[in-house]
Amino acid sequence: MRNKTNILDFLNKKNFFSKIFNQFELNNYLKNKNVFLYCGFDPTENSLHIGHLLPIICLKHFQNFGYTPIILIGGATSIVGDPSFKIYERKKQSLDLLRFNQICLEKQLLFFFNNQECLNNKVIILNNYSWFKNFSILSFLRKIGIYFSVNYMIHKESVKKRLIKEKTGMSFTEFSYSLLQAYDFLKLYEKYGVKLQIGGSDQWGNILSGIRLIKKLYKDDVFGATNSLLVKSNGEKFGKTETDTIWLDAKKTSPFKFYQFWVNISDEDIDNFLQWFTFIDEKKINILFHDNNFIKNIINKKIFLAEFLTKLVHGKDVLISVKRIIFFLFGNGSITNIKEEDCIQLLKDGIPSIICNSFLDLPHILVKTLLVNSLNKARNMIISGAIKINGIVQTQKDYNFSKSDLLFNKYTFISKGKKNYFLIYWKI
Template structure:
């Protein structure tokens, strides 16, 4: 890594990224044109020069992911799929895990300072995210095009005095304070901004300079909240390496009503099946509003823009329910969780729709138990009446209403309508009973002492 002839710089162990085969396009860059059609470009540095740069030869593009949990969530899917789009266009990509920057946390547009996590916790999260990102980018079968790096590999070798002298001197405090993300925090006297967070931009900028020098990386992508950090990295790389590099940001994903996208009443939609089951993941996309689904297909699907436009046209002329939601849910569930889990999610969905649960496996019931439908646990020694269970689960407000619902045929047990109050409820997979009130209100009972 070159800074000046007198500097002592840290070594970077990984070998430089190798380029893959690449066929240049014409005067305009096809990929950037497609990204614009999809609405995936919020800001970019020198758009004309970037297009020419990408046309000349295969390039190396990177995106950073700080470990703030043991899993990424659906907000990370857009930049991950952006890396995949660059890879499929013939470029090489780097997914940079923030083993060092994750120890601090990016303050960009955050209302308050992040909690600092222990090194062992952050390192464990880095390992989890490397596996997750590697699977999503198909790193094992694309070793020449996909590279998983950790910025702790070079940050941990950088001493404080070298950093202050050779990196810090290139940053104007005046310019840093003028950034919107900093100004918003400084305007909150109840929160303020610590020096630790204030220095984050320097660390991310240094990442870009290292990746440019050691791996010939010339393009950084990220969410639009990263624009200030990316432009700082562009400037630092120019100063240190005498190289022109580029930045591109993706838009903040919101729903048509302007609200934040990616969370539900039960919380964040994670990519880890242990945090969000494949069934719940599938259902999240299946429930996308008609006003959002075609835009989300452009963002998240690898289908061509022309194919998505054709789907939208067919749906507009379709008397029945649109198919866009199902296509979006199927594609993303298979991409994140695999074909087998997609099929399981579809089986669970079909079982809840038609009321036949006899073919569901134990693992599929476990998904329903995890986050599929509301759950109540019943001890094995208990044998409550159905009416009491309806009250305990919230399917009825009182015993009287519960008995009326049963008598009127509004209650089903394991898909079968029941007309008399009873404590003898047949169990599925030895432990489970599914109650339904009307057509859409479900509740899962689990009998037994194990969790």
């Protein structure tokens, strides 16, 4: 366990925060022994995605320093939907679906925090539906609404951007979201003495609302911090998209695809990502990656990050399985180490593949897979030793496939060079 007085210095050296409210007083406050902090997660989906990793890792840092993290599942706020920097209003979901999502997120989040190293400060998981379900609209407006002027709310950056759009605008439901999150902070302040809320940079306005409410009601100073917004090198925001979301649930994004995502990030992103997504400091990073070969260093950094995050999100055993696939496809791994579930996973991940209902010779298979565009080129390539079947070089130009080439009576790997792989799924 680290020295608590150094946590803000530690995180600031990693450029972790984009904003901190009243940093000097927060640093003094964190010298106390029993400190609780919280972060909220709305269950709008049944899985978190990589855009949620930074607040999770932030909470994990605080836990490692000896503080107690509280995770607040937004069972109530998800019904409303956070409008922060959204172009359109979120689609409304059924209560049953939201309840299912809550169960999934709670299980997913517990995986990160409850371990043997943190027996005295295990994470606390709460659901804000428990205090909103019996709170009437009249009571809420009378108790909370009176502390927020319309002028204050419409000048919030996330609100202003929506109000200027004629076709979208903002519903009163969304407009009230900030008040609901402010009340969450108040409830946790009253019950657990929580004085620190953390979140993504898009939550800054909502966090300030909670700080404002507690100040008005209790004349006490509380704090907020937002992590750096996770963006690609081109400025595009990471997270959930229509077609390319990287989920933390292995059923939605396989561990192999998750691993490959981090290996293939931009070279310009890797140094920042090592700071943000790992628990090691800059000094140790420099010790680990001191090779004079710049390109080799970049590759090693990406592999380190991919392995670290795959283990963090999916566990040690899953990482071993992913490395087994990687070693076979891109290293010198033996086919004997491949398991049937690895083949199934690769098909799900979209590895180039074809289905064959009868045995063909190797040249026709190469043309069928589009690895080459003619039988003549296929034969020349085979003779040159560029083609492997299940990891073994095949130089017989008219080689015919047979049952001996089938893995688990279903699959055959074909490779051209070191980077072009194809999986044949035999339905015979």
